[in-house]
Amino acid sequence: MHRIAVEDYAAIIRGHLAALQTRPVELVPLALAAGRVTAVEVRSPIALPTFRNSQMDGFAVHASDLRSIPVRLPILGEIAAGAVDPAALPQGSAIAIMTGAPLPAGADAVVPVEDTRRTDGVVEILRGRDAGDYVREEGSDIAAGEVLLPAGLRLASRHLAALAAANLMDVAVRARVRVAVVSTGNELVAPGTPLTNGRLPDANGIAITAAVTAAGAEVVDVQLSGDDPARLGALLDRSIAAGAELILTSGGISMGAHEPVRQLLEPLGATVGTVDMQPGGPQAYARYRDVAVVCFPGNPVSSQLGFALFVAPPLRELAGMPPAVRRTLALAAPLQSTSGRRQFLRGRLTEDGGVATVAGPGSHLVAALAAADVLIDVPPEVIGLPVGATVDTVDL
8 A cells, every 4th residue: 555645544544344234133131222323213102191191290180161250169189190091071070190190081171280279178269270281191102003212313301211111121223343453562561560770551443443432333352462463363363263354453553573463463454554644644554354454553542543533433333423513613723744645733722712732743643643623634735824823623
Protein backbone atom coordinates (compact mmCIF):
# COMPACT_ATOMS: atom_id res chain seq x y z
CA MET A 1 0.00 0.00 0.00
CA HIS A 2 1.54 3.29 -1.09
CA ARG A 3 0.81 6.42 0.89
CA ILE A 4 -2.95 6.81 0.72
CA ALA A 5 -5.37 9.61 1.54
CA VAL A 6 -7.37 9.43 4.77
CA GLU A 7 -10.72 9.30 2.98
CA ASP A 8 -9.53 6.57 0.62
CA TYR A 9 -8.28 4.42 3.49
CA ALA A 10 -11.53 4.97 5.39
CA ALA A 11 -13.40 3.66 2.33
CA ILE A 12 -11.08 0.63 2.17
CA ILE A 13 -11.73 -0.24 5.82
CA ARG A 14 -15.47 0.23 5.36
CA GLY A 15 -15.31 -2.25 2.48
CA HIS A 16 -13.11 -4.56 4.56
CA LEU A 17 -15.88 -4.66 7.18
CA ALA A 18 -18.74 -4.96 4.68
CA ALA A 19 -19.45 -8.56 5.69
CA LEU A 20 -20.48 -7.29 9.14
CA GLN A 21 -23.33 -5.25 7.67
CA THR A 22 -25.83 -8.13 7.72
CA ARG A 23 -26.50 -8.61 11.40
CA PRO A 24 -28.32 -11.61 12.87
CA VAL A 25 -31.25 -11.01 15.21
CA GLU A 26 -31.06 -11.51 18.97
CA LEU A 27 -33.94 -11.57 21.44
CA VAL A 28 -32.81 -9.76 24.59
CA PRO A 29 -34.60 -8.96 27.87
CA LEU A 30 -35.69 -5.35 28.22
CA ALA A 31 -33.33 -4.92 31.18
CA LEU A 32 -30.40 -5.52 28.81
CA ALA A 33 -31.75 -3.74 25.75
CA ALA A 34 -30.70 -0.12 26.36
CA GLY A 35 -28.55 1.09 23.49
CA ARG A 36 -29.41 -1.85 21.25
CA VAL A 37 -31.01 -1.41 17.81
CA THR A 38 -34.38 -2.91 16.92
CA ALA A 39 -34.07 -5.53 14.21
CA VAL A 40 -37.73 -5.42 13.15
CA GLU A 41 -40.65 -3.12 13.86
CA VAL A 42 -42.44 -3.84 17.12
CA ARG A 43 -46.23 -3.91 17.19
CA SER A 44 -48.08 -3.50 20.44
CA PRO A 45 -49.77 -6.75 21.48
CA ILE A 46 -52.30 -4.81 23.55
CA ALA A 47 -54.11 -1.49 23.52
CA LEU A 48 -52.73 1.28 25.70
CA PRO A 49 -54.34 2.10 28.02
CA THR A 50 -55.70 -1.41 28.38
CA PHE A 51 -58.90 -0.17 30.06
CA ARG A 52 -60.77 3.10 30.71
CA ASN A 53 -59.22 4.75 33.74
CA SER A 54 -59.06 7.97 35.66
CA GLN A 55 -56.52 10.63 34.80
CA MET A 56 -56.91 12.31 38.21
CA ASP A 57 -57.64 11.68 41.86
CA GLY A 58 -61.27 12.76 42.17
CA PHE A 59 -64.81 11.52 41.68
CA ALA A 60 -66.24 9.46 38.84
CA VAL A 61 -69.65 10.84 37.79
CA HIS A 62 -72.26 10.96 35.05
CA ALA A 63 -71.55 14.25 33.24
CA SER A 64 -75.31 14.68 32.76
CA ASP A 65 -75.67 15.00 36.57
CA LEU A 66 -73.59 18.20 36.47
CA ARG A 67 -75.91 20.40 34.43
CA SER A 68 -76.59 22.59 37.48
CA ILE A 69 -73.56 23.62 39.53
CA PRO A 70 -72.97 23.32 42.40
CA VAL A 71 -74.54 19.90 42.84
CA ARG A 72 -74.43 17.47 45.76
CA LEU A 73 -74.10 13.73 45.06
CA PRO A 74 -73.92 10.78 47.45
CA ILE A 75 -70.56 8.97 47.50
CA LEU A 76 -71.04 5.23 46.98
CA GLY A 77 -67.50 4.17 47.85
CA GLU A 78 -63.99 4.28 46.45
CA ILE A 79 -62.08 2.71 43.56
CA ALA A 80 -58.30 2.46 43.97
CA ALA A 81 -55.71 1.71 41.30
CA GLY A 82 -55.58 -2.04 40.84
CA ALA A 83 -59.26 -2.59 41.46
CA VAL A 84 -60.89 -5.22 39.27
CA ASP A 85 -64.38 -4.94 37.70
CA PRO A 86 -65.89 -2.19 39.88
CA ALA A 87 -69.67 -2.11 40.12
CA ALA A 88 -71.57 0.16 37.74
CA LEU A 89 -72.25 3.72 38.89
CA PRO A 90 -75.96 4.57 39.17
CA GLN A 91 -77.24 7.89 37.83
CA GLY A 92 -77.29 10.65 40.44
CA SER A 93 -74.32 9.43 42.45
CA ALA A 94 -70.52 9.64 42.57
CA ILE A 95 -67.67 7.40 43.59
CA ALA A 96 -64.21 8.41 44.79
CA ILE A 97 -61.57 7.28 42.33
CA MET A 98 -57.76 7.33 42.28
CA THR A 99 -55.46 8.08 39.34
CA GLY A 100 -55.15 5.03 37.11
CA ALA A 101 -58.14 3.24 38.64
CA PRO A 102 -60.71 1.68 36.26
CA LEU A 103 -63.84 3.73 35.62
CA PRO A 104 -67.08 2.04 36.64
CA ALA A 105 -69.62 1.36 33.92
CA GLY A 106 -71.90 4.36 33.43
CA ALA A 107 -69.36 6.94 34.58
CA ASP A 108 -68.16 9.18 31.73
CA ALA A 109 -66.26 11.96 33.51
CA VAL A 110 -63.96 12.53 36.47
CA VAL A 111 -64.11 15.64 38.64
CA PRO A 112 -60.70 16.41 40.22
CA VAL A 113 -60.59 16.60 44.02
CA GLU A 114 -59.72 20.30 43.91
CA ASP A 115 -63.09 21.05 42.25
CA THR A 116 -65.07 19.45 45.08
CA ARG A 117 -65.96 19.64 48.76
CA ARG A 118 -66.58 16.37 50.63
CA THR A 119 -68.66 16.10 53.81
CA ASP A 120 -70.37 13.14 55.52
CA GLY A 121 -70.66 10.80 52.54
CA VAL A 122 -71.65 13.55 50.12
CA VAL A 123 -69.51 15.35 47.57
CA GLU A 124 -70.35 18.86 46.42
CA ILE A 125 -69.27 19.40 42.80
CA LEU A 126 -68.17 22.99 42.29
CA ARG A 127 -67.36 22.90 38.59
CA GLY A 128 -69.12 21.23 35.68
CA ARG A 129 -67.42 18.65 33.47
CA ASP A 130 -68.21 17.24 30.04
CA ALA A 131 -68.28 13.60 29.10
CA GLY A 132 -64.69 12.40 28.58
CA ASP A 133 -63.06 14.93 30.90
CA TYR A 134 -60.12 13.35 32.75
CA VAL A 135 -60.96 9.93 31.34
CA ARG A 136 -58.24 7.87 29.64
CA GLU A 137 -60.02 5.82 27.01
CA GLU A 138 -58.87 2.30 26.16
CA GLY A 139 -56.49 2.43 23.19
CA SER A 140 -56.23 6.23 23.20
CA ASP A 141 -52.40 5.95 23.29
CA ILE A 142 -52.03 3.07 20.84
CA ALA A 143 -54.34 0.36 19.54
CA ALA A 144 -53.46 -3.32 19.67
CA GLY A 145 -51.52 -4.27 16.55
CA GLU A 146 -50.25 -0.77 15.77
CA VAL A 147 -46.53 -0.10 15.32
CA LEU A 148 -45.04 0.77 18.67
CA LEU A 149 -41.40 1.13 17.57
CA PRO A 150 -39.85 1.07 14.08
CA ALA A 151 -36.98 -1.14 12.98
CA GLY A 152 -33.51 0.40 13.17
CA LEU A 153 -34.22 2.39 16.35
CA ARG A 154 -31.54 2.67 19.02
CA LEU A 155 -33.37 1.95 22.25
CA ALA A 156 -33.39 4.58 25.00
CA SER A 157 -35.23 4.56 28.31
CA ARG A 158 -38.40 6.06 26.80
CA HIS A 159 -38.58 3.24 24.25
CA LEU A 160 -38.08 0.60 26.91
CA ALA A 161 -40.88 2.19 28.95
CA ALA A 162 -43.23 1.79 25.98
CA LEU A 163 -42.22 -1.85 25.48
CA ALA A 164 -42.73 -2.67 29.14
CA ALA A 165 -46.08 -0.85 29.21
CA ALA A 166 -47.12 -3.04 26.28
CA ASN A 167 -46.41 -6.06 28.51
CA LEU A 168 -43.38 -7.20 26.51
CA MET A 169 -40.52 -8.95 28.27
CA ASP A 170 -37.94 -8.83 25.49
CA VAL A 171 -37.22 -7.26 22.13
CA ALA A 172 -35.61 -8.40 18.87
CA VAL A 173 -32.42 -6.42 18.24
CA ARG A 174 -29.49 -6.52 15.85
CA ALA A 175 -26.59 -8.58 17.16
CA ARG A 176 -23.71 -6.33 18.15
CA VAL A 177 -20.44 -6.71 16.28
CA ARG A 178 -18.18 -8.94 18.39
CA VAL A 179 -14.69 -7.49 18.66
CA ALA A 180 -11.39 -8.71 20.09
CA VAL A 181 -8.60 -6.34 21.11
CA VAL A 182 -4.95 -7.42 21.08
CA SER A 183 -2.00 -5.23 22.12
CA THR A 184 1.48 -6.28 21.04
CA GLY A 185 4.96 -5.53 22.37
CA ASN A 186 7.40 -7.12 24.81
CA GLU A 187 7.63 -3.78 26.58
CA LEU A 188 3.97 -3.79 27.63
CA VAL A 189 2.60 -4.83 31.02
CA ALA A 190 -0.86 -4.60 32.50
CA PRO A 191 -1.67 -1.19 34.06
CA GLY A 192 -0.88 -1.22 37.77
CA THR A 193 2.15 -3.52 37.39
CA PRO A 194 5.33 -2.20 39.06
CA LEU A 195 7.38 -0.67 36.25
CA THR A 196 11.00 -1.46 35.59
CA ASN A 197 13.16 0.40 33.10
CA GLY A 198 11.95 -0.18 29.55
CA ARG A 199 8.48 -1.41 30.56
CA LEU A 200 5.32 0.49 29.69
CA PRO A 201 1.69 0.09 30.83
CA ASP A 202 -0.59 -1.16 28.06
CA ALA A 203 -2.81 1.87 27.42
CA ASN A 204 -4.16 0.53 24.12
CA GLY A 205 -5.94 -2.48 25.56
CA ILE A 206 -7.97 -0.30 27.90
CA ALA A 207 -8.50 2.56 25.45
CA ILE A 208 -9.50 0.54 22.39
CA THR A 209 -11.81 -1.66 24.47
CA ALA A 210 -13.57 1.45 25.76
CA ALA A 211 -13.73 2.93 22.25
CA VAL A 212 -15.27 -0.25 20.85
CA THR A 213 -17.95 -0.25 23.54
CA ALA A 214 -18.67 3.44 22.97
CA ALA A 215 -19.15 2.70 19.26
CA GLY A 216 -21.90 0.21 20.08
CA ALA A 217 -19.99 -3.05 19.60
CA GLU A 218 -19.28 -5.86 22.06
CA VAL A 219 -15.79 -6.74 23.25
CA VAL A 220 -15.44 -10.53 23.55
CA ASP A 221 -11.70 -10.86 24.19
CA VAL A 222 -8.83 -8.60 25.30
CA GLN A 223 -5.26 -9.90 25.10
CA LEU A 224 -1.72 -8.66 25.62
CA SER A 225 0.87 -10.24 23.32
CA GLY A 226 4.60 -9.90 23.16
CA ASP A 227 6.71 -9.83 20.01
CA ASP A 228 6.43 -13.52 19.09
CA PRO A 229 4.34 -14.02 15.92
CA ALA A 230 3.47 -17.59 16.92
CA ARG A 231 2.17 -16.38 20.29
CA LEU A 232 0.18 -13.68 18.52
CA GLY A 233 -1.33 -16.28 16.19
CA ALA A 234 -2.41 -18.37 19.17
CA LEU A 235 -4.10 -15.34 20.71
CA LEU A 236 -5.92 -14.54 17.46
CA ASP A 237 -7.12 -18.16 17.37
CA ARG A 238 -8.38 -17.75 20.91
CA SER A 239 -10.21 -14.55 19.99
CA ILE A 240 -11.92 -16.27 17.06
CA ALA A 241 -12.92 -19.14 19.34
CA ALA A 242 -14.46 -16.54 21.65
CA GLY A 243 -16.67 -15.42 18.76
CA ALA A 244 -14.78 -12.40 17.44
CA GLU A 245 -15.94 -11.13 14.04
CA LEU A 246 -13.41 -8.30 14.05
CA ILE A 247 -9.95 -8.21 15.62
CA LEU A 248 -8.19 -4.93 16.38
CA THR A 249 -4.45 -5.02 17.01
CA SER A 250 -2.06 -2.29 18.07
CA GLY A 251 1.69 -2.20 17.48
CA GLY A 252 3.87 -4.51 15.45
CA ILE A 253 3.34 -3.06 11.95
CA SER A 254 6.43 -0.86 11.52
CA MET A 255 9.68 -1.69 9.69
CA GLY A 256 11.70 -2.88 12.70
CA ALA A 257 13.04 -6.32 13.52
CA HIS A 258 10.33 -7.16 16.06
CA GLU A 259 7.01 -6.55 14.32
CA PRO A 260 4.80 -9.57 15.15
CA VAL A 261 1.64 -8.34 13.42
CA ARG A 262 3.47 -7.71 10.16
CA GLN A 263 5.43 -10.98 10.46
CA LEU A 264 2.29 -13.05 11.09
CA LEU A 265 -0.17 -11.38 8.72
CA GLU A 266 1.87 -10.11 5.78
CA PRO A 267 2.55 -13.64 4.48
CA LEU A 268 -1.22 -14.21 4.67
CA GLY A 269 -1.93 -11.24 2.40
CA ALA A 270 -2.08 -8.35 4.87
CA THR A 271 -1.87 -4.88 3.38
CA VAL A 272 0.58 -2.75 5.38
CA GLY A 273 1.39 0.82 4.51
CA THR A 274 1.06 4.48 5.36
CA VAL A 275 -1.95 6.74 5.46
CA ASP A 276 -1.27 10.38 4.68
CA MET A 277 -1.82 11.62 8.23
CA GLN A 278 0.02 12.44 11.41
CA PRO A 279 -0.15 11.00 14.02
CA GLY A 280 -1.14 7.48 13.00
CA GLY A 281 0.37 7.10 9.54
CA PRO A 282 1.25 3.37 9.72
CA GLN A 283 -1.92 1.29 9.25
CA ALA A 284 -2.72 -2.24 8.08
CA TYR A 285 -5.61 -4.59 7.46
CA ALA A 286 -5.89 -8.31 6.83
CA ARG A 287 -8.06 -11.38 7.05
CA TYR A 288 -7.03 -14.08 9.48
CA ARG A 289 -8.97 -17.36 9.21
CA ASP A 290 -11.59 -15.34 7.31
CA VAL A 291 -11.99 -12.85 10.18
CA ALA A 292 -11.39 -9.15 9.52
CA VAL A 293 -8.35 -7.69 11.25
CA VAL A 294 -7.56 -3.97 11.43
CA CYS A 295 -4.12 -3.02 12.72
CA PHE A 296 -3.16 0.26 14.38
CA PRO A 297 0.24 1.67 15.37
CA GLY A 298 1.47 1.04 18.89
CA ASN A 299 1.48 4.61 20.18
CA PRO A 300 -1.78 5.16 22.09
CA VAL A 301 -2.55 8.46 20.38
CA SER A 302 -2.03 6.93 16.94
CA SER A 303 -4.20 3.91 17.72
CA GLN A 304 -6.97 6.13 19.09
CA LEU A 305 -6.92 8.30 15.97
CA GLY A 306 -6.90 5.24 13.74
CA PHE A 307 -9.93 3.83 15.51
CA ALA A 308 -11.79 7.16 15.51
CA LEU A 309 -11.22 7.82 11.81
CA PHE A 310 -11.45 4.35 10.27
CA VAL A 311 -13.25 1.84 12.51
CA ALA A 312 -15.62 3.88 14.67
CA PRO A 313 -17.70 5.21 11.73
CA PRO A 314 -18.80 1.79 10.37
CA LEU A 315 -19.27 0.39 13.89
CA ARG A 316 -21.42 3.36 14.92
CA GLU A 317 -23.49 2.97 11.77
CA LEU A 318 -24.06 -0.73 12.50
CA ALA A 319 -25.08 0.16 16.05
CA GLY A 320 -27.63 2.72 14.86
CA MET A 321 -25.62 5.58 16.32
CA PRO A 322 -25.10 8.96 14.63
CA PRO A 323 -21.66 9.74 13.18
CA ALA A 324 -19.17 11.73 15.21
CA VAL A 325 -19.95 15.43 15.12
CA ARG A 326 -17.90 17.46 12.63
CA ARG A 327 -17.85 21.24 13.03
CA THR A 328 -16.10 24.25 11.62
CA LEU A 329 -14.72 26.39 14.45
CA ALA A 330 -12.66 29.55 14.79
CA LEU A 331 -9.17 29.32 16.25
CA ALA A 332 -8.82 30.94 19.67
CA ALA A 333 -5.01 30.82 19.39
CA PRO A 334 -2.52 30.61 16.52
CA LEU A 335 -1.92 27.16 15.04
CA GLN A 336 1.36 25.71 13.82
CA SER A 337 1.56 22.61 11.60
CA THR A 338 4.07 20.64 9.57
CA SER A 339 3.96 21.14 5.82
CA GLY A 340 3.45 18.10 3.63
CA ARG A 341 1.46 15.84 5.94
CA ARG A 342 -2.20 16.11 6.93
CA GLN A 343 -2.29 16.73 10.66
CA PHE A 344 -4.93 15.75 13.19
CA LEU A 345 -4.04 18.00 16.08
CA ARG A 346 -5.62 17.70 19.47
CA GLY A 347 -7.88 20.62 20.29
CA ARG A 348 -9.73 22.00 23.28
CA LEU A 349 -12.98 23.92 22.99
CA THR A 350 -12.94 27.41 24.47
CA GLU A 351 -15.67 29.20 26.39
CA ASP A 352 -16.39 31.52 23.47
CA GLY A 353 -17.11 28.61 21.13
CA GLY A 354 -13.69 28.49 19.50
CA VAL A 355 -10.91 25.92 19.61
CA ALA A 356 -7.22 25.94 20.52
CA THR A 357 -4.55 23.29 20.06
CA VAL A 358 -3.42 21.14 22.99
CA ALA A 359 0.34 20.47 22.93
CA GLY A 360 2.07 19.36 19.73
CA PRO A 361 1.52 16.65 17.10
CA GLY A 362 3.59 13.91 18.76
CA SER A 363 2.01 10.45 18.83
CA HIS A 364 3.32 9.84 22.38
CA LEU A 365 1.39 12.76 23.95
CA VAL A 366 -1.38 10.71 25.49
CA ALA A 367 -2.03 13.20 28.31
CA ALA A 368 -2.60 15.90 25.69
CA LEU A 369 -5.19 13.67 24.00
CA ALA A 370 -6.92 13.26 27.35
CA ALA A 371 -7.11 17.05 27.63
CA ALA A 372 -8.62 17.43 24.16
CA ASP A 373 -12.27 17.66 23.10
CA VAL A 374 -11.80 17.48 19.31
CA LEU A 375 -9.35 16.64 16.58
CA ILE A 376 -8.38 19.61 14.38
CA ASP A 377 -8.09 18.52 10.76
CA VAL A 378 -5.25 20.52 9.19
CA PRO A 379 -4.59 20.16 5.42
CA PRO A 380 -1.03 19.17 4.38
CA GLU A 381 -0.29 22.53 2.74
CA VAL A 382 -0.99 24.52 5.93
CA ILE A 383 1.99 25.49 8.10
CA GLY A 384 0.24 28.04 10.27
CA LEU A 385 -3.08 29.77 10.86
CA PRO A 386 -3.85 32.97 12.81
CA VAL A 387 -6.41 33.57 15.52
CA GLY A 388 -9.89 33.66 14.01
CA ALA A 389 -9.11 31.36 11.08
CA THR A 390 -11.64 28.56 10.72
CA VAL A 391 -10.70 24.89 10.96
CA ASP A 392 -12.56 21.62 10.54
CA THR A 393 -12.90 19.54 13.69
CA VAL A 394 -14.09 16.07 14.69
CA ASP A 395 -15.53 15.56 18.16
CA LEU A 396 -13.73 12.98 20.28
